[in-house]
Amino acid sequence: MVTLFGTLGFTPEKFYPSLRQRADVEQAVVFHDTHEDSKAAVRSVAKYCRDLGVPLKAVRVDAFDLVASATVIRDTVRSMGPGPAVFNVTGGTKVLAAGALLTCILEGIPAVYIHDMTNEEVALPLVRIPYEQLLTREQKGVLDYIDGHEDCSQTDIRDALGISKPTVSHHVQSLVAHGLVVEGRDPQDARKKRLRLVPGARLLLGGDRT
Amino acid sequence: MPLRILLSLVPDRRADLDHARRHIAYDRLVLATGPEGRARAEAVARQENEALGRGHEAVASVLDLPSLDPMKALDVLTRATRRFGPATLVLNAAGGTPAQMVACMILAFHEGIETVFVQHGHVARLPVLQRAPLPEWFPEDEAALVRAAAHDAAIGVLRERLELSSARSDRLVRALVRKGLAEVEVRSGVSRLCLTATGLLVADHLDAAAHPPGADP
Numbered sequence: 001m002v003t004l005f006g007t008l009g010f011t012p013e014k015f016y017p018s019l020r021q022r023a024d025v026e027q028a029v030v031f032h033d034t035h036e037d038s039k040a041a042v043r044s045v046a047k048y049c050r051d052l053g054v055p056l057k058a059v060r061v062d063a064f065d066l067v068a069s070a071t072v073i074r075d076t077v078r079s080m081g082p083g084p085a086v087f088n089v090t091g092g093t094k095v096l097a098a099g100a101l102l103t104c105i106l107e108g109i110p111a112v113y114i115h116d117m118t119n120e121e122v123a124l125p126l127v128r129i130p131y132e133q134l135l136t137r138e139q140k141g142v143l144d145y146i147d148g149h150e151d152c153s154q155t156d157i158r159d160a161l162g163i164s165k166p167t168v169s170h171h172v173q174s175l176v177a178h179g180l181v182v183e184g185r186d187p188q189d190a191r192k193k194r195l196r197l198v199p200g201a202r203l204l205l206g207g208d209r210t
Numbered sequence: 211m212p213l214r215i216l217l218s219l220v221p222d223r224r225a226d227l228d229h230a231r232r233h234i235a236y237d238r239l240v241l242a243t244g245p246e247g248r249a250r251a252e253a254v255a256r257q258e259n260e261a262l263g264r265g266h267e268a269v270a271s272v273l274d275l276p277s278l279d280p281m282k283a284l285d286v287l288t289r290a291t292r293r294f295g296p297a298t299l300v301l302n303a304a305g306g307t308p309a310q311m312v313a314c315m316i317l318a319f320h321e322g323i324e325t326v327f328v329q330h331g332h333v334a335r336l337p338v339l340q341r342a343p344l345p346e347w348f349p350e351d352e353a354a355l356v357r358a359a360a361h362d363a364a365i366g367v368l369r370e371r372l373e374l375s376s377a378r379s380d381r382l383v384r385a386l387v388r389k390g391l392a393e394v395e396v397r398s399g400v401s402r403l404c405l406t407a408t409g410l411l412v413a414d415h416l417d418a419a420a421h422p423p424g425a426d427p
Contacts, residue, residue: 062401066327066334094304095327098336101315108390113312116278124280124316125411128389131339179340181323200337 001026003085004054005077005109007092007100009063010037012044014090017114019052021121022086026054029080031096033063033074041091063096067200070099074203077107088126090114104204105129132205135178138163140205142171146181147202151194153186180204213237217273217290219314220236221246221305221329227254228384230302230328236295239270242287245307259396275310283313288414291321301325303336320411348416355382355403356391356413365394 001024006015008030019025025205026048032038042058049056059076061069087109089100096124101124108128112121135143145157158168172195175181180201186192211425216236220243221227227250231239239258241251253270258270273290278280283356291299303314304327318325318336321341351374358368369379383403386392389407395402405413 039296043316067337070337089312090308094308095334098303098315098327101312102319102337105319111391113280113309116291116307116309119222122279122281123407124312125284127320127391127412129319129339131342134342158246169267177341179335179338198335198337200335204337204339 002111003080004028004082004088005085005100005113006030006088007090007096008032008038008041008045009092009096010035010041011091012041012048014114015045015088016048016182017119017121018086018112019048019089024050025054026083027057029057029059029076030040031059031061031069031076031092031100033061033096035063038063038092051149061096061099063090066095066099067203069096070200071203072101073099073103074106077103085194087111088114088121101126102203106131115169135205138167139175143175143180143197143201143205144167144190144205146175146195147197150196151184153192153194157195177198213294214300215240215297216300216302217287217363218302219243219275219304219306219310219357221250222392224250224254225331226304227327229331230326233328233333234300234302234326236300237269238271241270241291242288242310244274244275244310246277246307247305248272254307268419275306275313277308280316283310284316287313289318291323292319299323304329312355313420317326340427346410349385351378352382352385353416355379355386356405356409357416359403359405359409361410361415362395365401365403368403368409382421 004018004025008015030042030045032042046056061072063069070124087100089097089111089164090113098209101111104126111126113124115122141161144158146152154168154172158165162208176183178196181195182198183195186194214236215238216234217240218230221242241255243251251347255272259268261367275286301314301318301323303325304309305342318338322338323341324340325338327334354372358372391406393404393411395404
């Protein structure tokens with residue numbers, strides 16, 4: 001039995017094919033925003049599911065905030081347990097679909113898209129990416145420090161972690177190159193650079209903070 | 211220094227595209243669109259190129275992108291990004307059809323490409339671990355097996371070709387099956403390693419990494 005997840009916009013029709021084409025859906029979960037048309041779409045899906053005897057859970061998200069929506073989707077997916085699942089990412093805003101795709105990659109959930117002309121499911125070739133394994137232990141240490149000390153400097157990291165200046169510089173540059181950390185000017189001293197995590201870096205690496 | 215290419219889907223609102231052009235630094239602009247956005251894209255490309263004056267190399271171009279099928283769109287985008295060679299690529303995934311956006315997202319995550327959404331005057335960055343394409347986190351021996359399998363092949367043949375022990379090839383096959391990249395089928399009494407749709411995509415990525423544009427085949 002499968003848990004069917006889906007992003008929902010104004011057109012519930014984009015969700016129905018996944019329900020129709022699967023005989024093994026145990027429960028359905030849709031992510032939607034607060035727009036009246038989106039709420040109406042949820043009601044339509046709820047009625048459809050009721051007729052099929054499939055329990056439906058509707059989860060509200062901010063469909064225009066990528067990191068916030070991806071965090072809610074990921075937390076919901078995790079709360080449903082490790083059973084088989086599939087995610088229909090066709091409906092909703094593009095930001096919401098992007099958040100769903102990101103969750104599928106992070107959590108290893110198969111994703112499907114409903115073809116606009118045929119209304120058939122198209123399986124998307126997503127591969128689970130263990131982002132957290134792509135960083136070294138030392139890089140993670142530096143990342144954790146920056147996460148807990150927003151606007152810190154390389155000197156702060158060196159003093160706190162007891163590693164040399166060139167090593168700190170090397171790790172910070174690699175984190176910047178990976179797009180996880182940004183450097184900004186210190187308003188008090190133009191020679192200094194302040195470090196902070198980009199929004200979503202924690203989400204990407206499996207943590208809870210954003 | 212490598213060229214910086216902005217590959218953008220074409221938003222419905224011209225203002226969103228202009229905002230992306232103002233706020234994302236680039237040397238070349240590629241507008242990817244189907245018939246629905248072609249006129250808008252061509253107008254922007256013409257404007258960019260005419261602004262340079264005669265005798266200059268064009269900086270803007272239009273890429274034909276399937277509008278309805280995300281897999282076909284992904285195929286076109288993947289081939290296009292390979293043609294760019296060592297250039298630094300930035301994707302703008304705002305705009306286009308949902309199928310084009312989905313293709314753009316998959317490309318971004320799989321290839322580790324910096325990706326932005328420029329909408330309503332706001333630039334949002336997709337959380338992507340940049341410079342970490344698939345081949346980076348694939349163990350070399352698993353990658354070799356995926357490449358050697360091509361589509362599907364007898365496991366015994368693969369073992370001999372790659373000079374693997376039985377235990378080692380079993381371990382690698384199990385790892386690929388766990389990742390959803392391959393399945394084992396027994397046909398006429400022979401165990402064969404068959405790549406899944408995802409596995410074929412990954413094999414494609416690995417081939418591209420092994421033979422970058424401009425390299426000898």
